Amino acid sequence: MKKLFLFACLMGMAASFGQTKKNGTIFQEHPAITTVNSMTEAFVAGDSEKVGSYLHEDFRGYNGSDPNKDAEGSTKEQFMNQVNFWKNNISYLSIEPSPGAYxxxxxxxxxxxxxxxxxxxxxVHNTTGVKIDVPVHRMYRFKDGKIDMMVSYHNERVYWEIGQSFEDRENGTIYNHHDxxxxxxxxxxxxxxxxxxTAYSFFDENCRFNNLEMARGESLSLDEVKSRNQEMMDNFEINSIDVVGYPDYLEYDLRDGKTVQSWWNIRLTRKSDKKKIVMPAxxxxxxxxxxxxxxxSAYVSSKWLD
Structure with missing residues (x-):
C-alpha cells in the first residue's frame, strides 16, 4: 500500500511539473530589439533628440532597485536631459552587451x-576621474512601436563615489613615528x-603573506614563509638591511585600517659565488x-637574486 501511495504521489508531481502554458514567444531578432539598440547608440553618442524619437510621449524610466513604492519615474523630457548630462560629464562612454549576452x-x-x-x-567621470564599470540589466516596454517604459537594474554605488569626490575628505592620519x-x-x-x-614574534599566528610574484588571491601562512625564508638563508648571507627614507604608519578612518609601509635596501652575499646583491624592497x-x-605584502623581485 505504501509503495502504491508513493507511486501515486510521484506521478502527481510529474504531472504538475509537466504542465506548461505558453504565453508568447521570445525572439532573438525583432524590430523592437533594433529600436532599443538604436536608442542606446544614440544615447552613447549624446544625441538627445534622436533618443527622444524612440520614446513614446507617455515614457517613464524607473530604477528597478528603488524601494520607493511611490516613485513616478523619469519623463521623456527628463530622460533626454540625462543624455545631455552623460554627454557633458562622462568620457569614453560605452554601453555594450556583456560577454555571452544578447x-x-x-x-x-x-x-x-x-x-x-x-x-x-x-x-570615466570628467571631474573626479571615477571609473564607471558596471553591468546593467534593462527592460523596455513598447507602445505603438515606441518605448513607453524602461526599468533599469544596476549597482549605483559608483554614483555615490562620484558625489563624495567633489569635496576634500580626510581618511585618517599619517605618522612618521609610531609603535x-x-x-x-x-x-x-x-x-x-x-x-x-624575535622577527616572527611580531606576526599574528594567522598572518597571511603575499608578494608581487604570486597569483592574485594566493597567500602563504606563517609556517610556509618560515620555510621559504630558511631556504633563502641557506643560500644567501644578509650583510645589512637599510631603511630608505622613512616608514609611514597610516591609521585609516575607513574600515579602521592600520598599515605601515616601509622601503628598504637588502644587502646580500650569495654563498655559492660570493656575489654582492642590493635588493630594493x-x-x-x-x-x-x-x-x-x-x-x-612584499613588493620584491626575485630577479635581483639571479
Missing part, C-alpha cells in the same frame, strides 16, 4: 512587447641579525588592535 524580445499573447538587455556600462613603525624596524633588523624567533604590513601583523 537582447531578447518577448512578444506576449495579449500583444504586449518587452525587450530585455544585459549590457556593460563603462565610462607599529617601531615593530617593523625591529623585525627587519632581527632578520638582519638572524634572530628569527617595499613592505606593507597591516596590524590588528593588539599590535600584531595580520597581513604582509
Amino acid at each position: 537582447p531578447d524580445a518577448l512578444e506576449y499573447k495579449d500583444g504586449q512587447i518587452w525587450v530585455q538587455t544585459w549590457n556593460h556600462l563603462r565610462g 607599529n613603525i617601531n615593530s617593523v624596524r625591529r623585525l627587519m633588523h632581527a632578520f638582519e641579525h638572524g634572530d628569527m624567533e 617595499l613592505y606593507i604590513h597591516d596590524f590588528n588592535d593588539d599590535g600584531k601583523i595580520i597581513r604582509s
Whole structure:
C-alpha cells in the first residue's frame, strides 16, 4: 500500500511539473530589439533628440532597485536631459552587451512587447576621474512601436563615489613615528641579525603573506614563509638591511585600517659565488588592535637574486 501511495504521489508531481502554458514567444531578432539598440547608440553618442524619437510621449524610466513604492519615474523630457548630462560629464562612454549576452524580445499573447538587455556600462567621470564599470540589466516596454517604459537594474554605488569626490575628505592620519613603525624596524633588523624567533614574534599566528610574484588571491601562512625564508638563508648571507627614507604608519578612518609601509635596501652575499646583491624592497604590513601583523605584502623581485 505504501509503495502504491508513493507511486501515486510521484506521478502527481510529474504531472504538475509537466504542465506548461505558453504565453508568447521570445525572439532573438525583432524590430523592437533594433529600436532599443538604436536608442542606446544614440544615447552613447549624446544625441538627445534622436533618443527622444524612440520614446513614446507617455515614457517613464524607473530604477528597478528603488524601494520607493511611490516613485513616478523619469519623463521623456527628463530622460533626454540625462543624455545631455552623460554627454557633458562622462568620457569614453560605452554601453555594450556583456560577454555571452544578447537582447531578447518577448512578444506576449495579449500583444504586449518587452525587450530585455544585459549590457556593460563603462565610462570615466570628467571631474573626479571615477571609473564607471558596471553591468546593467534593462527592460523596455513598447507602445505603438515606441518605448513607453524602461526599468533599469544596476549597482549605483559608483554614483555615490562620484558625489563624495567633489569635496576634500580626510581618511585618517599619517605618522612618521609610531609603535607599529617601531615593530617593523625591529623585525627587519632581527632578520638582519638572524634572530628569527624575535622577527616572527611580531606576526599574528594567522598572518597571511603575499608578494608581487604570486597569483592574485594566493597567500602563504606563517609556517610556509618560515620555510621559504630558511631556504633563502641557506643560500644567501644578509650583510645589512637599510631603511630608505622613512616608514609611514597610516591609521585609516575607513574600515579602521592600520598599515605601515616601509622601503628598504637588502644587502646580500650569495654563498655559492660570493656575489654582492642590493635588493630594493617595499613592505606593507597591516596590524590588528593588539599590535600584531595580520597581513604582509612584499613588493620584491626575485630577479635581483639571479
